[in-house]
Amino acid sequence: MHRQLNLKQNLDEFDAFFNMLDESHAGLDRNQSGMLNAQLVLLLANHIGDTEVLRQAFALARAKVEMIQHM
Secondary structure, three states: OOOOOOOOOOOOOHHHHHHHHHHHHOOOOHHHHHHHHHHHHHHHHHHHOOHHHHHHHHHHHHHHHHHHHOO
């Protein structure tokens, strides 16, 4: 079964998510913050469990970063 990355808003509590993300980084230095992000990616990737969906997510995230850097 070929699945597509869901790009529609799917968070039930958008503000709560950003608060959790912000609070999880509180008091961490840049290196620790990067490590936290990496751990979150690994945990959520394991939860998603679909390599094709993850491939789409990585490609889209990379494209957005490159677009922002060229602005």
